[in-house]
Amino acid sequence: MIKAISTKSLEKRYGNSFTALSDFNLEVEKGSIFALLGPNGAGKTTLIRILTTLMRQSSGEALVEGFDTRFHGREIRSLTGVVPQENSLDRYLTARENLELHGRLHGMPAPVLRAKIDELLELMGLAGRRNDFPDTFSGGMQRRLVIARALLHEPKLLFLDEPTTGLDPQSRRAVWEYIRSIAGSMTIFLTTHYLEEAEHLCDRIAIMDHGRMIAQGTTHELKKPLTGGTTYEVEFESDASAFFDLVKKMNCVKGFSFEGNTALFRLESWECLSELASGLSGAPVRRISLRERTLEDVFIAFTGSGVRE
Ligand SMILES: Nc1ncnc2c1ncn2[C@@H]1O[C@H](COP(=O)(O)OP(=O)(O)O)[C@@H](O)[C@H]1O
Numbered sequence: 001m002i003k004a005i006s007t008k009s010l011e012k013r014y015g016n017s018f019t020a021l022s023d024f025n026l027e028v029e030k031g032s033i034f035a036l037l038g039p040n041g042a043g044k045t046t047l048i049r050i051l052t053t054l055m056r057q058s059s060g061e062a063l064v065e066g067f068d069t070r071f072h073g074r075e076i077r078s079l080t081g082v083v084p085q086e087n088s089l090d091r092y093l094t095a096r097e098n099l100e101l102h103g104r105l106h107g108m109p110a111p112v113l114r115a116k117i118d119e120l121l122e123l124m125g126l127a128g129r130r131n132d133f134p135d136t137f138s139g140g141m142q143r144r145l146v147i148a149r150a151l152l153h154e155p156k157l158l159f160l161d162e163p164t165t166g167l168d169p170q171s172r173r174a175v176w177e178y179i180r181s182i183a184g185s186m187t188i189f190l191t192t193h194y195l196e197e198a199e200h201l202c203d204r205i206a207i208m209d210h211g212r213m214i215a216q217g218t219t220h221e222l223k224k225p226l227t228g229g230t231t232y233e234v235e236f237e238s239d240a241s242a243f244f245d246l247v248k249k250m251n252c253v254k255g256f257s258f259e260g261n262t263a264l265f266r267l268e269s270w271e272c273l274s275e276l277a278s279g280l281s282g283a284p285v286r287r288i289s290l291r292e293r294t295l296e297d298v299f300i301a302f303t304g305s306g307v308r309e
């Protein structure tokens with residue numbers, strides 16, 4: 001695996017007492033889309049700040065494109081683009097001027113910069129608004145402008161800190177479409193609360209909480225240890241509780257509950273389904289469906305259901 005990011009025992013303390021990142025180990029493969037999930041306050045933004053050299057770790061090592069964050073800030077900043085959690089656009093500059101300023105700060109020659117700005121404004125669907133100020137933009141348009149800015153100097157690695165938080169469903173979809181369209185040409189590292197989106201878009205996912213890595217892998221790998229049998233949903237034509245006695249006797253059923261006409265059966269394994277089906281033969285069954293574990297189940301199982309501020 002060629003690594004775009006690798007951290008070893010990374011640690012960040014704010015002040016003397018509070019540890020925001022603790023013994024954090026992470027590897028992100030070059031060219032992949034990697035999602036970091038975690039409740040508010042987990043330490044996601046702290047990690048991105050360290051990886052983009054906006055902040056220094058307290059101890060441990062972080063390599064970005066092979067460069068050490070402690071010694072090669074300039075190299076790392078030229079190879080990475082960042083979409084910060086807050087939009088951070090200059091409200092006194094037009095959309096175009098915001099991009100121009102960023103390009104100049106990155107030392108891009110004027111003709112290259114002009115062409116690149118036109119291309120990105122077009123790609124992000126903002127060409128018609130190039131001379132308007134960000135304050136007149138919707139949340140989704142501002143986000144797209146920040147993404148355009150992050151892509152301007154053609155980074156090899158793009159960081160997106162909650163790129164779709166606070167956007168309406170249409171804008172969220174648009175932002176994900178753009179992310180998908182640039183994927184493959186660079187490594188993408190993002191944080192999000194939208195687990196379903198992460199599930200569909202990302203190659204690998206990590207879950208962190210309280211500054212620590214809790215689990216990482218593909219969606220499939222993350223779901224595996226949790227399955228604990230399979231759950232089937234059975235809909236009857238009438239009240240499901242009437243079939244209680246029938247079900248009670250079945251060995252393969254490890255648990256069940258019912259609500260109205262629907263019953264949930266937890267089976268030891270999917271092979272038990274035929275036993276369940278024959279046990280229910282004669283009963284007025286309308287529908288049997290597999291209840292799939294979602295990434296949200298995984299997330300809640302690892303981080304608990306308490307609300308975070
Ligand atoms: N500059 C700071 N000074 C002190 N504490 C901070 C600072 N920035 C973040 N924190 C704390 O560190 C923890 C992690 O924050 P953050 O990295 O922003 O989490 P996330 O992005 O996952 O919501 C939180 O408890 C937060 O309050």
Ligand SMILES: [Mg+2]
Binds near residue numbers: 044085
């Ligand atoms: Mg954050």
